[in-house]
Amino acid sequence: MKNQQTTTSSQKVLVSGATGTVGRQVVAELLARGHAVRALTRDADKARAVLPESVEIAVGDLTDPDSLATALEGVTGLHLITFGGAAFAPLETGPRILELAAKAGVRRVTVLHGGEDTPLERAVKESEGLDWTVVMPVEFMSNALEWAPGIRTDDEIREPFADRLSAMVHEGDIGAVAAVALTEEGHGGQSYVVTGPEVLTLHDKIATLGAARGREIRLVELTEEEAVGQWRTAGLDEYVIGFLLEAYGNTPEVGRTVADTVERVTGRPARTFARWAADHADAFRA
Template sequence: MTQTQKILVTGATGTVGRQVVTELLARGHEVRALTRDAASADLPAGAEAVQGDLTEPDSLIPALEGVTGLHLITFGGPYFAPLETGPRILELARAAGVRRVTVLHGGGPSLLEDAVRADEGVDWTVLMPVEFMSNALEWAEQIVASDEVREPFVSRLSAMVHEGDIGAVAAVALTEEGHGGQEYVITGPEVLTVTDKVATIAASRGREISLVELTEEQAVARWRAAGHPQEVIGFLLEVYGNTPEVGRTVVDTVEKVTGRPARTFSRWAAEHADAFAAQSPVATSA
């Protein structure tokens, strides 16, 4: 059992940040959860919500007091712009006595991640998860409304990862020795197609779901109608049509770091079955 430590988690209300908070608390550590609006953060019981903004590094000074570990994201502010404040954040962290830093890779080059990698004053770990299982929640509205999923490239492969496992790897790296200078690709335990995912969700909610494969042209038209700019559409076509090997290859990072197997998509789907449940017909009076 590791000694209780106090960790500052930034992006604490996000998909991954919330899981980092949960995992640290479950391991008996103290958590300060940074948010731009502490009053409405709705964090797990036991977390101390603190106000701050990564775009204004000096706002972190009170939150960093007494902290030994720091979890960082690479974007900030109300518009989620890439952070340019990494050097100052790390300067303040070192001054506060922070020994370990994790940074959630944002999918591409990042000034903050570069600053973390270049810092020799802390043990840093870069977390590089592949597709989140929670991305499947994007289908919830159409499944509830029509028992249907409409997607292109339904045979595309993904080693998608449970967001809780990202949080678990981060929690270990922030509180235990041996993870400094590491770049951890984090995946789930299996490779799935869109067909597999839809069938798993259907089984979890106990009701069939039809899968309709869109042509590339239909997918582009839908993305344009949703307001996606051309560069985003091009990115989606590349990722869906030619998924990089790293995104469809299972690695055992979760088990190596945490000591237990990565969680399955079946487990994730069972945990979120209510999000996909069909709506009951509204009763009408005679």
């Protein structure tokens, strides 16, 4: 059941990572709920090219907190990511960012969990005077787009661990949970695991994508060694390869267990992979 202690008046929220997969959804959800959005970006031209015209653009960099002073003026909510800069290194600037946010009058902060313990997330949890919420999504449905080239050209997916399980989540639902936490009461001090409404195997995902595009897709199951070779050829570094082997070969319980967070926080059911696949079917068609 959706939290009933809500704040319904229009607010302005500063969104970092606003051009990313989740950031765009946070922006879209805030706008749909009638709130004003200011997008924090290092590249104003890129942001203007991909974000709605109604979004205000502010240039700043999370690695340089003092560059955020103007961007923080007049906002009540702040959405943060845990990595920054050209190299997307873990941010060490959390304490200063939060100090500036509190000074500017920010009331609520959400942080998108980066998959591991990070300095910025720790700083958010240790902050005083701010209602913070950690948004912890499992596997994104949009990760399926990585298969699109192989499906378009060869009608196949080449992957290891065919029986792996995932409660994968629609990126729009991640954005919706963040938007509610940024603008409504009752979510301070919470860490929300965000999943989809069902647990899927790789076979389930492939069948769903095939139905959406109107053409079957073959699964070529790779050994671990073959998968590592494929990922290295694709340019992935060894850290990412190690992460994928662990995530796919030994998926933690949290990644394969449905949570009711989306419905409990937003008041509507989480979106299915079938819906995501139908919305993105053209990406998988030749």
